[in-house]
Amino acid sequence: MTKTFTTMVMAIIALAVFSLPAWATETPVTGGVLKIAIDSDPPTLDVHSTRATLAVYVAGNVYEGLYAFTRKGEIKPMLASGMPDISADKLTYTIPLRREIKFHNGKAMTSADVKASLDRWGKVASYGKQLFAHIESVTVKDDYTVVITLKEQWGTLMSSLAMLLGGPVIYPEEICTQYPAKPSAEYIGTGPYMFVEWRPNDHITLKRFDGYKALDTASDGYTGRKTAYLDQLVFYGISEEPVRVNGVEGGEYDFADFVPSDEYERLKDEKNLRTYISPPRAWFVFVLNTKFGPTKNKKVRQAMLATLDVKGTMAAGYGDEIFWRVDPSLALKEQVWHSTAGEAAYNQNNIEKAKTLLKEAGYNGEKIVWMAGPLEYNLSLAAKSNMKKAGLNIDLQSMEWATLLSTRKNPELWHAFSSGFTAKADPSLTTAMNLKYGAGWDNPEAQALFNNFCTEPEFESRYAILGKFQELVYSEVPYIKVGDYKNLRLSSNKVHGFANELYLYFFNVWKDK
Amino acid sequence: MALVLLVVSITIFIVMHLLPGDPAAIMLGPEATNEDIAVLKAEMGLDKPVWIQFVDWTGRIVRGDLGNSIFFQNRSVPDVIADHLEATLLLTLFSLGLATVIGIFSGVVAASTHESIYDRGFMLLTSMAVAIPNFWLGLMLVLGFAIMIPILPAAGYSPLSQGVWSCLSYLVLPSITLAAGAVALIARMTRACMLDVLRNDYIRTAKAKGVRQSFVIFKHALRNAIIPVVTVIGMSFANLMGGAVVTESIFNIPGVGRLLIKSVFTRDYPVIEGVVLYIAIAWTLINLMVDIIYTLIDPRLEY
Numbered sequence: 001m002t003k004t005f006t007t008m009v010m011a012i013i014a015l016a017v018f019s020l021p022a023w024a025t026e027t028p029v030t031g032g033v034l035k036i037a038i039d040s041d042p043p044t045l046d047v048h049s050t051r052a053t054l055a056v057y058v059a060g061n062v063y064e065g066l067y068a069f070t071r072k073g074e075i076k077p078m079l080a081s082g083m084p085d086i087s088a089d090k091l092t093y094t095i096p097l098r099r100e101i102k103f104h105n106g107k108a109m110t111s112a113d114v115k116a117s118l119d120r121w122g123k124v125a126s127y128g129k130q131l132f133a134h135i136e137s138v139t140v141k142d143d144y145t146v147v148i149t150l151k152e153q154w155g156t157l158m159s160s161l162a163m164l165l166g167g168p169v170i171y172p173e174e175i176c177t178q179y180p181a182k183p184s185a186e187y188i189g190t191g192p193y194m195f196v197e198w199r200p201n202d203h204i205t206l207k208r209f210d211g212y213k214a215l216d217t218a219s220d221g222y223t224g225r226k227t228a229y230l231d232q233l234v235f236y237g238i239s240e241e242p243v244r245v246n247g248v249e250g251g252e253y254d255f256a257d258f259v260p261s262d263e264y265e266r267l268k269d270e271k272n273l274r275t276y277i278s279p280p281r282a283w284f285v286f287v288l289n290t291k292f293g294p295t296k297n298k299k300v301r302q303a304m305l306a307t308l309d310v311k312g313t314m315a316a317g318y319g320d321e322i323f324w325r326v327d328p329s330l331a332l333k334e335q336v337w338h339s340t341a342g343e344a345a346y347n348q349n350n351i352e353k354a355k356t357l358l359k360e361a362g363y364n365g366e367k368i369v370w371m372a373g374p375l376e377y378n379l380s381l382a383a384k385s386n387m388k389k390a391g392l393n394i395d396l397q398s399m400e401w402a403t404l405l406s407t408r409k410n411p412e413l414w415h416a417f418s419s420g421f422t423a424k425a426d427p428s429l430t431t432a433m434n435l436k437y438g439a440g441w442d443n444p445e446a447q448a449l450f451n452n453f454c455t456e457p458e459f460e461s462r463y464a465i466l467g468k469f470q471e472l473v474y475s476e477v478p479y480i481k482v483g484d485y486k487n488l489r490l491s492s493n494k495v496h497g498f499a500n501e502l503y504l505y506f507f508n509v510w511k512d513k
Numbered sequence: 514m515a516l517v518l519l520v521v522s523i524t525i526f527i528v529m530h531l532l533p534g535d536p537a538a539i540m541l542g543p544e545a546t547n548e549d550i551a552v553l554k555a556e557m558g559l560d561k562p563v564w565i566q567f568v569d570w571t572g573r574i575v576r577g578d579l580g581n582s583i584f585f586q587n588r589s590v591p592d593v594i595a596d597h598l599e600a601t602l603l604l605t606l607f608s609l610g611l612a613t614v615i616g617i618f619s620g621v622v623a624a625s626t627h628e629s630i631y632d633r634g635f636m637l638l639t640s641m642a643v644a645i646p647n648f649w650l651g652l653m654l655v656l657g658f659a660i661m662i663p664i665l666p667a668a669g670y671s672p673l674s675q676g677v678w679s680c681l682s683y684l685v686l687p688s689i690t691l692a693a694g695a696v697a698l699i700a701r702m703t704r705a706c707m708l709d710v711l712r713n714d715y716i717r718t719a720k721a722k723g724v725r726q727s728f729v730i731f732k733h734a735l736r737n738a739i740i741p742v743v744t745v746i747g748m749s750f751a752n753l754m755g756g757a758v759v760t761e762s763i764f765n766i767p768g769v770g771r772l773l774i775k776s777v778f779t780r781d782y783p784v785i786e787g788v789v790l791y792i793a794i795a796w797t798l799i800n801l802m803v804d805i806i807y808t809l810i811d812p813r814l815e816y
Contacts, residue, residue: 239775
C-alpha cells in the first residue's frame with residue numbers, strides 16, 4: 001500500500017514537473033529580442049513602391065491600412081473605425097477613422113494623412129494605379145472622415161484598401177509630400193512595432209511602439225488585437241540556406257523562413273526546434289510569350305500545356321509532396337474563389353496530343369528560349385524533358401533574378417519564363433489576371449472579362465466571370481499553371497504565438513526568457 | 514595612384530552597365546509589369562542614356578562624390594562602406610595574425626628539422642589546409658562548435674561597441690576558416706625561403722662559431738628569409754581587405770565582400786563602384802606599406 005502510494009505521489013510530482021514548462025509557455029511573456037532570418041533583404045520597406053513579399057514580412061509589423069484581411073479573407077476595419085458608408089449608387093464610400101491613432105513619430109493620424117497616402121499610392125503603386133483609373137477623387141470631409149468617389153462601380157475597391165502587399169498603408173502626410181514618387185527612405189507607420197535602423201546587407205531592427213493603440217477585438221490575421229510582446233524584432237537577410245538553418249539550430253537566430261524542404265525529416269523531431277509548413281502561398285507558372293516567336297502560335301502554347309505532368313514536375317523541382325499540391329485553380333483551394341473551370345486541360349501529360357498540336361501548328365523545331373531563375377530552374381528542367389519528348393526545341397537558360405527581370409522587359413528576346421504568382425484576397429489583384437504581365441496578353445475577351453469582374457458587385461456573378469476567365473486561360477494558354485507550393489519555416493521552441501500564415505508577421509509572438 | 518583609381522573606376526562603370534539587370538525591376542519585385550518598371554526607372558534617373566550617366570558619374574567622382582546607394586537612399590556610398598569596414602578589418606586582422614604566427618612558426622620548424630617527421634607532418638597539414646575548401650571547413654566548424662558542442666555562435670557578428678569578448682566570440686570560427694589557406698601559404702613560403710638561407714656559408718660560420726641554434730635560426734636566417742614571406746602576407750592582407758566573400762557568407766558577417774556580392778545581385782551601381790574603388794585603394798596602400806616594411810627589414814634596399 002505504502003509503495004503504491006509513494007509511486008502515485010511520485011507520478012503526480014513527475015507529471016507536474018514535466019508538464020510545467022508546456023503550461024508555463026502558454027502565458028505570454030513580455031520582453032526579449034526575436035532574431036529572424038529571412039532569405040534576403042527586402043528591396044525597400046516602402047510598401048507602396050514594391051510587390052516584393054519580403055517587404056511585407058518586415059513592414060507588416062510597422063504599417064497598417066484602413067482595412068485588413070482576416071485569416072479567412074474577410075475584410076475588417078483597422079485604422080478605419082467601421083466599414084464605409086456606401087451611397088445608393090455605390091459610387092461614394094465614406095470612411096470614418098479611428099481617433100486615437102498615433103504615428104511612430106508621435107503625430108496623431110488624421111484624414112489629411114489618409115488622403116495623402118491614398119493619393120500617393122494611386123500614383124506610385126501598380127495596384128494603386130489600376131484602381132485610381134476608376135476613382136474620381138479622395139476628399140477630406142472632416143479630421144476623421146475620408147470620402148472616396150468612384151467614376152464607376154468597381155468591385156475591388158474594398159479588397160484593394162485591405163491589401164498589405166503593395167497596398168495603401170497609411171503614412172504621415174509629410175512623408176507622402178517628401179517622397180511623392182520615389183521609394184521612401186523613412187519608415188513611419190502606425191503598427192505595433194516601429195522602425196529603428198536598417199544596416200545595409202546586415203539587419204533591420206524594429207522596436208515595440210509604446211504608443212500603439214490595439215483594437216479590442218480578437219486577433220485574426222492582420223485584423224484585431226495586435227500585441228507587441230517583444231522589445232525588438234531583428235530581421236537578417238541571409239540568402240544561404242544552411243546559414244539560416246544552422247543559425248536556428250545553434251541558437252543564434254530564433255526563426256528562419258524558406259528552410260530547404262529536404263531538411264524537414266531531420267528537423268521535425270528535434271526537441272529544441274519547431275517546424276511549420278506554411279499554408280500554400282503561391283503557385284509556379286511558366287509564362288509564355290503571346291507576341292513573338294514560336295509561342296505566338298496558340299497551338300504551340302497548347303502543345304506545351306498538353307505535355308505538363310504536374311506531379312513529376314513539382315516532385316523534381318520542389319521535393320516532398322507535403323510541400324506542394326496539384327490544383328488547376330487561379331485561386332487557392334482555401335479561398336472562396338477556387339474554381340475547377342477548364343481543368344480538363346490541366347495536368348494532361350499527353351505527349352501524343354502535343355505532337356498532333358505541333359503538327360497542326362506547322363512547328364518545325366524553332367528554338368524556344370525559356371528563362372528560369374534559381375528557385376524555378378529544377379522544375380522547369382523537369383517540364384522541359386516532357387516537352388522535348390513531344391518535339392519542342394527548348395533552350396532553357398538558368399539565370400539570376402536581376403538578369404531575368406531585365407531580359408524579360410524585351411519580349412523579342414525570350415519565349416517563356418518561369419515565375420510564381422502569389423495568392424491575393426481578390427483574384428483581380430493577382431498577376432494571374434494582370435494582362436500586362438510578361439510580354440502582355442492582348443486578348444479582347446480576357447480584357448472584357450477582367451473589366452466585368454472588377455465592375456460587377458455581386459459575388460455569384462463575379463465567380464462565374466472568374467470561371468470563364470480561367471477557361472480562357474486554359475484554352476489560350478498565356479501561361480501554364482504548374483502547382484501550388486508551401487514553404488518550411490523553423491523556430492526555436494522558445495518562440496510562441498507564431499501564426500503560420502501566408503505572410504510572416506510577429507505581433508502576438510513572444511519568446512521564453 | 515590617381516591614374517590606377519581612374520582606370521579601375523571607368524572599367525567597373527563600363528562592365529556593370531554592360532551587364533543585364535535593372536535596380537527598378539528588383540525594387541518592384543518579380544510580379545511587376547514592364548510599364549511599372551519603366552515608370553520607376555524614370556523616377557530614379559536610370560532611364561538616361563549610359564553615356565550621360567557616365568558623364569554625370571565622372572563629374573561626381575572628380576569632386577570626390579561617390580553618390581548614394583540606390584537601395585538605401587538616405588545613405589551615401591562611403592557611409593554604407595564604412596558600416597561594413599569594422600567587420601572586415603577585424604576579421605582580416607584576426608585571421609591574418611593567426612595565419613602569420615602559425616605559418617611562420619610552422620615554416621621555421623619544418624625548415625630547421627628538414628626531412629624529419631616534423632617537417633613532413635607540417636607539410637602534410639599545410640597541404641590539407643590548402644586542399645580543403647573553406648566553405649566546407651566553415652560548415653564543419655559550425656557543426657562541431659556551434660551545434661554539437663554549442664560554445665561559439667553559428668553565424669552573425671557583434672560590433673566591437675557591444676563588448677570585446679562578444680565580438681571575438683563571433684570571429685573565432687570565421688577566422689580559423691579564413692586563416693587555414695593563408696597558414697599553408699605562409700608556412701610553405703617560409704619553409705622554402707628558410708631552406709634556401711640555411712644553406713648559406715654565413716649560417717654555417719655562425720654555427721661553427723658556436724652561436725646558439727635558436728639564435729642562428731631566428732636572428733640570422735629568418736630575417737634574411739622573411740622578405741618573400743612579407744610579400745605573401747601583404748597580398749593576403751590586401752585580398753582579405755577586399756572581403757572574404759565565401760567566409761562572410763557562411764558566417765553571415767556584414768563585411769565588405771558580402772556587401773559587394775549583394776550589391777551585384779541587386780545592381781546597386783553606386784555601391785559596387787564605391788566598393789571596387791575602395792578595394793583598389795586598399796591594394797595600393799598595402800603594397801606601399803609592404804615596400805616600406807622591406808626597407809625596415811633589409812636596410813640595403815633602396816627605392
